Amino acid sequence: xxxxxxxxxxxxxxxxxxxxxxxxxxxxxxxxxxxxxxxxxxxxxxxxxxxxxxxxxxxxxxxxxxxxxxxxxxxxxxxxxxxxxxxxxxxxxxxxxxxxxxxxxxxxxxx
Amino acid sequence: xxxxxxxxxxxxxxxxxxxxxxxxxxxxxxxxxxxxxxxxxxxxxxxxxxxxxxxxxxxxxxxxxxxxxxxxxxxxxxxxxxxxxxxxxxxxxxxxxxxxxxxxxxxxxxxxxxx
Numbered sequence: 001x002x003x004x005x006x007x008x009x010x011x012x013x014x015x016x017x018x019x020x021x022x023x024x025x026x027x028x029x030x031x032x033x034x035x036x037x038x039x040x041x042x043x044x045x046x047x048x049x050x051x052x053x054x055x056x057x058x059x060x061x062x063x064x065x066x067x068x069x070x071x072x073x074x075x076x077x078x079x080x081x082x083x084x085x086x087x088x089x090x091x092x093x094x095x096x097x098x099x100x101x102x103x104x105x106x107x108x109x110x111x
Numbered sequence: 112x113x114x115x116x117x118x119x120x121x122x123x124x125x126x127x128x129x130x131x132x133x134x135x136x137x138x139x140x141x142x143x144x145x146x147x148x149x150x151x152x153x154x155x156x157x158x159x160x161x162x163x164x165x166x167x168x169x170x171x172x173x174x175x176x177x178x179x180x181x182x183x184x185x186x187x188x189x190x191x192x193x194x195x196x197x198x199x200x201x202x203x204x205x206x207x208x209x210x211x212x213x214x215x216x217x218x219x220x221x222x223x224x225x226x
Contacts, residue, residue: 032212045212103153
C-alpha cells in the first residue's frame with residue numbers, strides 16, 4: 001500500500017492571500033502523482049498529474065511541483081478567492097491506474 | 112466530457128439489508144473503482160475492475176462484493192449492511208493503456224446511512 005500524507009488538514013485564509021499545502025510520500029515507488037479539487041456537493045475533479053522529478057504544472061492561479069527525491073509535492077494558490085474553497089486531494093497511482101489518496105487539505109477562503 | 116453516474120445521491124437502509132450501489136460511465140473506460148470516504152480518512156479503495164467480469168480487492172474489501180457484467184456498469188454490493196458501512200461512496204473510472212497518468216473521473220457520490 002502506498003503511503004500518502006497531506007498537511008495541513010485544514011486551512012483558513014483571507015481572500016487575496018496566497019497559500020500552499022503539502023503532499024508527502026516516503027517512497028517514490030509510484031507511477032504518477034495527482035492533485036484533485038473536491039468542492040462541496042460536487043465530484044472530485046482532476047487538477048494536475050505529474051510523473052517526473054522536477055515537474056511543474058500551472059492552471060491559472062494554481063500551480064504544483066513534484067520532488068520525488070525528497071518525497072513531496074506542493075500545491076500553490078496565488079491570490080485565493082472564495083471559489084477556491086474546497087478539499088484538495090493528493091493521490092499516487094501505479095502504472096495500472098490504481099490510486100491511493102491522502103486525507104486531503106480543506107481550504108476555506110473568507111471574503 | 113466523461114460522465115460517471117451513480118444511481119442514488121442519498122440512501123437509507125436497515126442493518127442486515129442487501130444493498131446495491133450502481134455506477135455507470137459513458138466513455139468506454141476499461142477501469143472502474145469504488146471508494147468510500149469518511150471524515151478524516153480520505154478516500155479508501157474498496158474494489159476495482161480493469162475489465163468486464165474482472166475484479167480485484169482494494170484496501171478495505173471486507174463486507175463488500177462487486178459485479179461488472181458490462182463494461183459501462185460497476186456495481187457495489189453490501190451483502191448484509193452494517194452501521195459501520197455508513198459512509199460516502201464514490202465511483203470512478205479511467206481509461207487503460209495510458210499508464211497511471213490518466214486521472215480518475217468521479218461520480219457525485221452516494222451518501223449511505225445504515226440504521
